[in-house]
Amino acid sequence: RKEVEQDPGPFNVPEGATVAFNCTYSNSASQSFFWYRQDCRKEPKLLMSVYSSGNEDGRFTAQLNRASQYISLLIRDSKLSDSATYLCVVNRGSGNTPLVFGKGTRLSVIA
Amino acid sequence: DAGVIQSPRHEVTEMGQEVTLRCKPISGHNSLFWYRQTMMRGLELLIYFNNNVPIDDSGMPEDRFSAKMPNASFSTLKIQPSEPRDSAVYFCASTRTGLNQPQHFGDGTRLSIL
DSSP states (O other), rough: OEEEEEEOOOOEETTTOEEEEEEEETTTTTOOEEEEEEESOOOEEEEEEEEEEEEEETTTEEEEETTEEEEEEOOOOGGGOOOOOEEEEESSSSSSEEEEOOEEEEEEEOO | OOOOOEOHHHHHHEEOOEEEEEEEEOOOOOEEEEEEETTTTTTEEEEEEEETTTEOOOTTTTTEEEEEEEETTEEEEEEOOOOOGEEEEEEEEEOOOSSSSSOOOOOEEEEEEO
């Protein structure tokens, strides 16, 4: 089983739609979780951290289910500028360990 | 604040040549990571340093790859000799050591080996 698995997509949605991405991770000892965004031919950039209780940042909501080892990202009221690849990121184990990046889910928001 | 700075942005060279990629981490960050990204494999961790010390280089594909961090503000990734299959985007990232610390990436070096 891969350390971090994501549906590669692409997800093609109209402007204003709500879209959700899921991600599963294999290491139950992982403690740090993030969503990154990567635009075409650019570097990955931190979108948001994911906390145990779930957290929201504007139109973006992240949730963590430790029992199922599952992370989600919900984008409401999609904008054209949300078109990008979204990377699910988990640390390799407990404590200070490197991050493992999923291959990403591609989103295209269409006018 | 200056982010992670990588150079060169692009490199095109012939196979067999030595390639050196450079990275300056964010000031105050004590962990540095080198990644390679391709369409097929995604983002792969090659090696990382804590406080200038290499901790895990198990991701380095072959002996042709080597990395150094002589001080807290500079690291190099060297490929010698280079091969066409080394063509990829190479990213450097840095972070503060600790839980829930995200990594910050440089712009990357787009490497093409002909």
